[in-house]
Amino acid sequence: MDSFDSQSLNALDDEEMSRLVSLVVEEFGPALARSQFNDVMLALFEHIAGLETIPATTARQYINCLWSMYQRTVQANHAS
Numbered sequence: 001m002d003s004f005d006s007q008s009l010n011a012l013d014d015e016e017m018s019r020l021v022s023l024v025v026e027e028f029g030p031a032l033a034r035s036q037f038n039d040v041m042l043a044l045f046e047h048i049a050g051l052e053t054i055p056a057t058t059a060r061q062y063i064n065c066l067w068s069m070y071q072r073t074v075q076a077n078h079a080s
Contacts, residue, residue, distance in 0.1 A: 012051075012062065020044060021069045030074040037070060038063055 012020070020041070024032070028040055041063050045051040054062075 017062075017066055017069060021066055021073050024070060025073055025077070030077060032070070034067060037067055041066055 023044075024037070024040055028036075032040065042059065045054065045059060045062075051059075
């Protein structure tokens with residue numbers, strides 16, 4: 001992801017973000033509303049070393065990107 005500093009302690013790479021999205025789909029399903037998704041992601045961040053203290057603006061950036069990935073994943077799974 002170009003918008004995040006890849007050298008940052010709390011940087012997530014594309015594979016890690018994809019795993020997070022897969023985890024959310026598996027554990028919480030494909031029908032989360034945006035607010036529910038945000039809550040789930042923030043709770044997950046609390047349990048990931050380096051992400052538990054990220055600034056709110058960075059968390060929002062990640063959540064926005066993860067939400068897009070979640071929607072694409074759900075649509076792809078629905079189309080199959």
